Amino acid sequence: xxxxxxxxxxxxxxxxLLAAALAFVGILFLPTPEGMDPRGMRALAVTVAMxxxxxxxxxxxxxxxxxxxxxxxxxxxxxxxxxxxKYANDLIYLFFGGFFLALTxxxxxVHRRIALLVVSAFGSxxxxxxxxxMVAVAGLSMWISNTATALMMLPICLALADQLKDCGAxxxxxxxxxxxxxxxxxxxxxIGGMGTPIGTGxxxxxxxxxxxxxxxxxxxxxxxxxxxxxxxxxxxWFLLTGVLFKFAPEVGFGERDYVRxxxxxxxxxxxxxxxxxxxxxxxxxxxxxxxxxxxxxxRIPGWLSGLDALGMTWTKMLRERFIGDSAVSILAVILLCxxxxxxxxxxxxxxxxxxxxxxxxxxxxxxxxxxxGSFGVGGEEGLSLSAYCGxxxxxxxxxNPLFVLPSIALxxxxxxxxxxxxxxxxxxxxxxxxxGSAETSRLLCLTATLSASCAFMFPVATxxxxxxxxxxxxxxxxxxxxGIGLNLVGAILIPICVWFLARLFLPPLN
Numbered sequence: 001x002x003x004x005x006x007x008x009x010x011x012x013x014x015x016x017l018l019a020a021a022l023a024f025v026g027i028l029f030l031p032t033p034e035g036m037d038p039r040g041m042r043a044l045a046v047t048v049a050m051x052x053x054x055x056x057x058x059x060x061x062x063x064x065x066x067x068x069x070x071x072x073x074x075x076x077x078x079x080x081x082x083x084x085x086k087y088a089n090d091l092i093y094l095f096f097g098g099f100f101l102a103l104t105x106x107x108x109x110v111h112r113r114i115a116l117l118v119v120s121a122f123g124s125x126x127x128x129x130x131x132x133x134m135v136a137v138a139g140l141s142m143w144i145s146n147t148a149t150a151l152m153m154l155p156i157c158l159a160l161a162d163q164l165k166d167c168g169a170x171x172x173x174x175x176x177x178x179x180x181x182x183x184x185x186x187x188x189x190x191i192g193g194m195g196t197p198i199g200t201g202x203x204x205x206x207x208x209x210x211x212x213x214x215x216x217x218x219x220x221x222x223x224x225x226x227x228x229x230x231x232x233x234x235x236x237w238f239l240l241t242g243v244l245f246k247f248a249p250e251v252g253f254g255e256r257d258y259v260r261x262x263x264x265x266x267x268x269x270x271x272x273x274x275x276x277x278x279x280x281x282x283x284x285x286x287x288x289x290x291x292x293x294x295x296x297x298x299r300i301p302g303w304l305s306g307l308d309a310l311g312m313t314w315t316k317m318l319r320e321r322f323i324g325d326s327a328v329s330i331l332a333v334i335l336l337c338x339x340x341x342x343x344x345x346x347x348x349x350x351x352x353x354x355x356x357x358x359x360x361x362x363x364x365x366x367x368x369x370x371x372x373g374s375f376g377v378g379g380e381e382g383l384s385l386s387a388y389c390g391x392x393x394x395x396x397x398x399x400n401p402l403f404v405l406p407s408i409a410l411x412x413x414x415x416x417x418x419x420x421x422x423x424x425x426x427x428x429x430x431x432x433x434x435x436g437s438a439e440t441s442r443l444l445c446l447t448a449t450l451s452a453s454c455a456f457m458f459p460v461a462t463x464x465x466x467x468x469x470x471x472x473x474x475x476x477x478x479x480x481x482x483g484i485g486l487n488l489v490g491a492i493l494i495p496i497c498v499w500f501l502a503r504l505f506l507p508p509l510n
Contacts, residue, residue, distance in 0.1 A: 016058035024049040033388065040385030042075040043374035047418055050367070054458065055476050062360035065367030065460075068374070077374050086373050087366030090326040091147070091463065095365060097329020098151030099357045099470065101280060104336050104349045108272045110280070111155035116163065116263045118156060124253040126177045127241045129160060133181060134188040138233050141192030142199045148287040148325065150189045150464035152280075157181050158471060164253060173251045175473070180245040182468040183482050187236045189464035190453050195229040197221045202425035206449040210442065216506050224501035228450070228493060235489050244482055271341040276348050279339070283332040287325055361459075361470035368460025371418050389415060405495035408432070408447045413454040413487045417461040421452035428452075442506070447498050454490040457483030 027045035032038045046068065053064040069087075072078040105111045122132030133153065140149045161178035169177070193200030197207050197216075207216070241247070269277070289302050304323060336349035378384030383391065389411075412428060425448060432444040455461030457480045459469035468474060 012056070013058045016052060016056035019056075020049040020052040020058070023052060032382075035382050035391070036388040037378040037382040037384055039075075039077045039377045040375070040382070040388060043072070043077050043371070043377065043385055046071045046075070046077075046374070047371050050371070051418070051458075054460075055480060057476065060360070061476075062363040065360075065364045068367055068370035072370065072374055077377055078370070082373070083370050086369035087363065089366065089369045090324050091369075092362050092365060093326040094147060094324070094329045095151070095362060095463070095467065095470075096357055097283075097326065097331075097333050098148070098154075098467070100333045100349065100353060101283060101329070101336065102151065102155040103353045103356055104276055105155045105280060106158070107349070107353065108270070108276050109266070110273050110276055111159035112163065113263070113266055113269075113273070114156050114159065116266075118160060120260060120263070126164070126173075126180070126247045126251060127237075129253070130177075130181050130184050130241055131237050133157065133160075134184045134233055134237055137185050137188040138192030138195070138229055141189045142195040142229070143288065146189035146193045146200060147463040147467070148284065149192070150185060150467040152284060153185050153189075154182075154467055154471060157185055157468070158473075161473070164251075167253050169251055173247065176245045176247065177251075178471075178473045179478060180240045182471055182473055183479065184237060184240050186462075186464040186468045187240075187456055187482075187486060188233055190455065190462055191229055191232045191236065194232075194450050194453050195222060195225050200421070200453055202421050202449045202452040205425045205429060206445060210445075220505050223505040224497060225450075227501060228497040232490065232493055235493065236486055239485055239489070240482065243485075272348060275339055275341045276336070279332055279335050279348070282335075283328055286328045286331070290323070290325065290328065358470040358472070361466060364459055364469075365463075365466050368418075368458075368466075371460070375418070386415075402495075402499070404444065405447050405498060406491050408444055409451040409454070409494045410487065410491040412448045412451040413456075413490055416452050416455045417457050421455060421462065425449055425452045439503075443498050443502065446502055446506075447494055450494045450498070451490060454487055454494070455483075456486045456490075 024045045027041060027048060030041065032041050050064055050067055053059050053067075054061060068078075068083050069080070072083045073080045077083075102111075118129065118132065122129050133156075137149055137153055140152075157178070160181060161174055164177050165171075165174045193203070197203050203221075207221075210216075286303065289300075290304060333349075333354075337347055337351075340347050375386045376384050378387055382388070428448045429445045432441060432448055453462075455465065459466045459476065459479065461483075465479065469476075469479065
């Protein structure tokens, strides 16, 4: 880098730091809106400053992510104990275990074998491979956690990028492919969760709220939501591969015979590969089957219910509140460190892999949890920031529904970029349920529920975003550029789906 470029970079950093400071101070000096808790404005000031620093990378991203630990206690938003607890959220351990498992797959080259199988199945062109991965991810996310799906696919995506490099593609083409594939994986995981009532937390909140008022069945939900998922995934794929990241016709993975030859060259699965793949499959199976799977009148018991059947009655009380997917992730870590195979009886993994886990990304995720917690702070002095924003959005219900639905969709998708989508839905649905007629309020609630899954702009917005960002192949600016376009697509598609399909397939209100 030349001296002038260094100076420019320094000037850019100073400008970003100044902009963050001015935004912070400016918001603090704004009058607190009537009815809002003053702590909400302080939380907003910190959040906007952090967003500027994240986007510009004026400070290292993990350092910016730690600012709530200092700022929120000093400003009386959250205590030190409360804010630091957000950095030990159980999802942090879910991610840690997932990253550890992904790195172990990489250690024994399992990810490369899977990548070659994907190329062999979907074709040799980058656009076809990206579409195949997105379809698979969206389909899986309808039934299992989008977090678990993204964790499963991350090592496969990275292996596909490495495979394209091995096929002679330029560094620019490899970087372009990796970016489009990783973003497509995250976005497809978020979109796929809309397809079933169990696909994501907000869907379950909607179902629970309308339990006594013509709750849609599993099949009814899928009839209006699956078309949305199909069109949304296709739109995301076209945006990524047809607009933002185009590929020259000659770029590809080679002929299928070449790919199959590479698979033959890898030989048979080694004992380490088989054992690591077995732990991987077991982890996925435990993630999928932890809870009972309700298929609309037909229930498949989960393994926690199986513990109940064996007479372990203590699990009935503990299973929903105490046993989460993070426990499965840590089980995978323990198994990988305990199991020894091969002639030298070496463990599948050791702590050298733990040292390679992207700890900075875990801090980034903790910073997002801290922001989400601050948005829910309210009390006698007024509504929390989330509740206040929800109340303002609820006032839109007096306008024409054809205007209100896109407004709700866009507003919720922006709000959930900084807050938990489950928390946002929990606040929004009770407020929107009081707006307008019963039918109108249900359409508003459904729009908010689906839009809560449309967090595409920031790594902290949703777990799949954070997971693919942890690969080190993406920049926040790139994610924002693609995410803004996809948020606008969602603000159009979701209202159309709700207005036409939901009104057609949802049961009538009593």
